[in-house]
Amino acid sequence: xxxxxxxxxxxxxxxxxxxxxxxxxxxxxxxxxxxxxxxxxxxxxxxxxxxxxxxxxxxxxxxxxxxxxxxxxxxxxxxxxxxxxxxxxxxxxxxxxxxxxxxxxxxxxxxxxxxxxxxxxxxxxxxxxxxxxxxxxxxxxxxxxxxxxxxxxxxxxxxxxxxxxxxxxxxxxxxxxxxxxxxxxxxxxxxxxxxxxxxxxxxxxxxxxxxxxxxxxxxxxxxxxxxxxxxxxxxxxxxxxxxxxxxxxxxxxxxxxxxxxxxxxxxxxxxxxxxxxxxxxxxxxxxxxxxxxxxxxxxxxxxxxxxxx
Ligand code: SIN
Numbered sequence: 001x002x003x004x005x006x007x008x009x010x011x012x013x014x015x016x017x018x019x020x021x022x023x024x025x026x027x028x029x030x031x032x033x034x035x036x037x038x039x040x041x042x043x044x045x046x047x048x049x050x051x052x053x054x055x056x057x058x059x060x061x062x063x064x065x066x067x068x069x070x071x072x073x074x075x076x077x078x079x080x081x082x083x084x085x086x087x088x089x090x091x092x093x094x095x096x097x098x099x100x101x102x103x104x105x106x107x108x109x110x111x112x113x114x115x116x117x118x119x120x121x122x123x124x125x126x127x128x129x130x131x132x133x134x135x136x137x138x139x140x141x142x143x144x145x146x147x148x149x150x151x152x153x154x155x156x157x158x159x160x161x162x163x164x165x166x167x168x169x170x171x172x173x174x175x176x177x178x179x180x181x182x183x184x185x186x187x188x189x190x191x192x193x194x195x196x197x198x199x200x201x202x203x204x205x206x207x208x209x210x211x212x213x214x215x216x217x218x219x220x221x222x223x224x225x226x227x228x229x230x231x232x233x234x235x236x237x238x239x240x241x242x243x244x245x246x247x248x249x250x251x252x253x254x255x256x257x258x259x260x261x262x263x264x265x266x267x268x269x270x271x272x273x274x275x276x277x278x279x280x281x282x283x284x285x286x287x288x289x290x291x292x293x294x295x296x297x298x299x300x301x302x303x304x305x306x307x308x309x
Contacts, residue, residue, distance in 0.1 A: 018254070024263050025172040028076050030227045035076055039066045042073060049166040049283070050266025051077040058085045058095050058275065067098045070277075074147070075225055079164045079266065079278040079285075086273045087151070089114055089299060096149045096301045103145060103304040105138070106211065107195050114299070121287075121298040129289035129296065133194070134165065134259045135235035137280050137302060140191040142214050145280045146305035152270045156294035163267045163286045164278060165259035171219060171230040174258070179219075182255070185243075186215040189236045215241060218255070220308035222281055230258060231308055233284050259284050281305060 026048045027033065041054040053073060056066070073080050087095070093115055096102055102117040111120040123129040137145045150162075171179075190213035196204050218240070220231040234256045240248040258264070268276060278285065280302075 018257070024169070024261075026169060026263060027172070029225055030168075031225050033076065035072055037069050037073060039069050040073075042077070044077070045081075045268070046266040048169055049078045049164060049264065050081070050268065051079075052081045052083065054083075056082065058082055059087045059091050061094070062098050071099065074277060074279050075222075075282075078166055078168075078282045079268075079276055081268055082275040082277070083271060084273055085151070085275050087275075089118055092149060092151050092275075092299065093117060093301055096303055100146055100303040100305075103138070103302050105302065106207070107191070107198060111299075117301050119300045119302070121296070121300070123289075123291075123297070124295040125293040128292050129160075129287055131287035132289040133235045134256065134284045134286045135194070135233045136167075136231065136284050139216065139231070139233060139236045140189045140211060140214060143307050144189075144216070144305050145302045147280050147303040148278055148300050149303075150276045150278075150298055150300045152272060152274050152296070152298050154295050154297035155270045155272050155274075156291035156296050159288065159291035159294070160296045161267050161269050161288045162276065163265050163288065164283045165261075165285075166264045167229040167231065167259075167282055167284060168222070168227045169264040170258035170261070171228050173261075173264075174230070178254070182218045182251070185218045186241045187218050187232050187237050187252070188213045188215055188239045188241065190214075190238045191236065193238065194235045213238065216308045220281065223306060223309075225282075227282070229282055230255060231281075232256065233259075259286075281308070 028048050040056045043052040043054060045051060104116050105119050108119045110116045110118045121131065137148055191211055192208065199207060216231055218232055220229050222229055232252060232255050237252060240251060243251065
């Protein structure tokens with residue numbers, strides 16, 4: 001048998017394979033890196049994405065220098081985490097407003113007693129978690145969200161982690177041929193694949209009229225750091241403009257798979273009163289739905305963004 005296997009010709013296509021070993025381009029920012037922070041301690045969870053911030057009390061108003069440092073930490077680490085923050089919904093909103101205007105989600109109603117900007121993810125025996133698809137929040141809007149702040153109130157005994165992927169690293173490591181191909185292409189983003197299951201056929205038609213699909217560049221530029229970012233996601237991106245359906249789907253599937261590369265990811269294990277604050281322009285996230293039938297209760301507020309370019 002061994003001799004027979006020796007007769008198989010050695011394939012010559014290894015070099016064209018998507019999966020290749022070896023070092024990757026891993027940097028936190030393109031304009032500045034290794035900043036020092038005077039108001040808090042930064043505990044990295046991964047070399048390029050995700051850091052815990054220690055020494056900040058989110059129940060208190062932020063001074064301007066502290067706000068600016070937190071923004072720098074967010075730009076460098078793309079998602080920052082805080083532990084043991086027993087804050088109220090109002091304090092979460094007040095913290096978020098330091099970084100911009102808040103948006104109201106078109107398809108999630110705020111829970112009773114909460115401001116309209118609050119989204120609640122109440123997952124339990126009846127309602128399983130369905131945020132387990134890589135996505136950038138509300139990319140179906142003309143102006144997708146800039147950032148989001150998620151507060152975990154109830155955490156399952158095990159599971160229920162969230163992962164974020166660094167879309168700057170995803171872009172940096174693409175083959176040059178792909179970069180050249182996508183640099184000027186636009187893609188359609190549509191809420192339908194991810195939200196139509198929440199609607200009756202009549203409601204779907206009504207919402208589709210109000211929120212028709214929008215186009216965004218496949219590669220966007222970060223408005224604060226100037227970094228190029230891969231900006232397509234399997235939750236909302238449906239089609240590449242100018243390519244036929246098969247070509248568009250093959251290229252999209254390839255681009256979607258970039259978030260799966262572990263070097264670009266951070267995985268966060270929640271505790272009650274943990275908070276995550278992510279830059280939605282520079283990342284995608286995936287909430288692992290592995291904790292059924294346990295309860296996981298989270299509330300998000302979302303900061304409005306601008307038109308990708
Ligand atoms: C979300 O997609 O914003 C929810 C993330 C999570 O529940 O961890």
